[in-house]
Amino acid sequence: MSMRTHIGLLLALLATAPAVAAADYVAIPGGVFVSALAVDGAAARIAIEPFAMRVEPVTNAEFLDFVRMHPEWQRGQVSSLFSGPQYLAAWQGPLTLGPDARPEQPVTDVSWFAARAFCASEQARLPSWYEWEYVAAADVTRRDARQDPARNQSILDAIQGSTGARPGAIGWHPADVWGVRDLNRLLWEWTGDYAAMFPNADARVPGAGASLALCGGSALAFADKNQFALMMRVAALTALKPADAAPRVGFRCVRDPPGE
């Protein structure tokens, strides 16, 4: 990648730093970071190419627009290959949000297939796990705040403080240093490659995805064992098959830079 592209991305980053409306994307410069997940049993440095990430998770209002435009993803019409009985369960009707799904709340109860289709509809894709983790390592002032126990504790507090409740409104917590909101505290988010995050963790094969479930499995799979919120997220995602939907699992999309 040329120096010019770098500068362009930086300018784009600066331009979008203030609060932005939903469906806006912010440029994320590439870089190298150490994933909390082990690769072949050891911590690994992961290179990330530049990309752009949605500032906020996809909302109910946005997903409603999507299913209006794409009836094949409406509840009742969607193929059972791509969704289960939980699909959009909190919505009052196929095209009605209702009291349990306010327009500004993140959409949940969507399958991996549906999330992927939504992203494609706005010329985007689901992030890879590493892309998601790279951005989520930040806090308000630091690109990698993961070794700060206070930061990790505050994420756990936010997650546990909402027991029994559906994910609340977006934007209560300030945007992180990249300008991205609500990656860690609000909900679990599908990643494009979640089913391949672990050796033998093909979530489409019943039972195999649960290798993570072993006491030993979790110790082997995480290089950084202090990231409890991340462990919860990985456990929550790897327990799901791609057609499953869950009340706390939503998504956001990413885009590759133009011309790549």
Added chain:
Amino acid sequence: MRQPLLSAIVLALGLVLLGAHAAPAGAASVKDPADLGPPRGAPIEEAMLAPPAVPPPIHRNYPARVIVHLETREVVKEIADGVRYDFWTFNGTVPGPMIRVRQGDTVELHLKNAADSHMAHNIDLHAVMGPGGGAAVSMTPPGHESVFTFKAMRAGLYIYHCATPPVPMHIANGMYGLILVEPPQGLPKADREYYVVQGDFYTTGAYHAPGLQTFDMQKLLLEQPTYVLFNGREGSLTGANALTSKVGDTVRLFVGDGGPNLVSSFHVIGQIFDNVNVEGGTLVNHNVQTTLIPAGGAVTVEMKTLVPGTFLLVDHSITRAFMQGALGQLVVTGPAAPAIYDKVSSGPVASSPAAAPMAHAAAPTAAVNDAMADGKRVFGQICAACHQGNGMGLPGAFPPLAMSDYLNANPKGAIGIVLNGLSGKITVNNTGYESVMPAFGAQLSDDEIAHVLTYVLNNFNNKGGTIAPAEVKAVRAGDKPR
């Protein structure tokens, strides 16, 4: 302790062997003498009872199929009076319900995860012989159910727990329980059976800091719990919730230690365990005062209750009992047994305050009323553990605060006792006591000490009076009262 690497190797080997035996010839399983053959008769639905209840003894002479329904639920409940915590549970209780089967039974375990859970959950039962103890086949997202079967191959008392990462957090939030596998001949008859599991809890706030508390990761890593509890709540086995028996009864306790970190030195004050199934296995030890329960382990203890009274269940790493909540009660009723235990009245050795006639307390003023509510809270959270909810104390151990000549003769002297503790011989209402009261000066504010003393002075048939926060402050600063 299960070795992670070993588990992985065993799992991998298991998969290879499964593949190798996929041929029509079939996999002939190893013949084990403890295997009593295939299940017979109609399937049996296991009763799912809230602790400390124990499922009834088994009087079967054949192996059956036993169906167990567990549901993982994340619930906010009180961990102590006025303190709430976000528990993760099996069936809404800590511990989850006790499971009771017979050696050779085939257990069909249904694990449901409530739809409103944040987390995926699973179950590892130490009674299972197979990879992960069930964890490998029970990872369950919210709103789903997993079903698997295992044969209970070895008699014993075993812990079950959630094994989803981060495993220590799932256990620290209360996801454990016990499964008893009875030997084929059953257990000897007991008059009473109870179910108790100890656990250590890590809250962001200090012990008894009120309101909703969340899980504290640093305290977990340091293994410095805020609470050490029986059955997941301070007071779950005291007062109206105390375990009971009658003089002459044989009492059997199934006691587990869910951890995640602490080993329990389990003891019942004033009792001796006649029989202890060491570590929940078949080795039986006799006449045991204190038995160790490993984290992730269990023990069956049996004792005969010969003398009436209140007996305290404690972790005899004793700070945990009196400062962190690991305290329960067994209340034994029936005729006194003076030949075994008798109070020989002891007069005062030194001059003691004359017992003044008890007058009814004057009606408290409005200001005193304000202090009362807070005083009652402090009393319930701290004092009642030893002095009891009715202020009567425990004979031979903790002196009464009710109608106490010692207290009423010098109410302000109590300030220093609460601040600094008290040890050595004292005489209260003509009875001698020699025990140790810890200092609460670091834990309680001047206001709280003033309030609780005012509460005690105006209740339990004491003579009334008020202690002001300023008086507590003065004593704390080193001034002698009076």
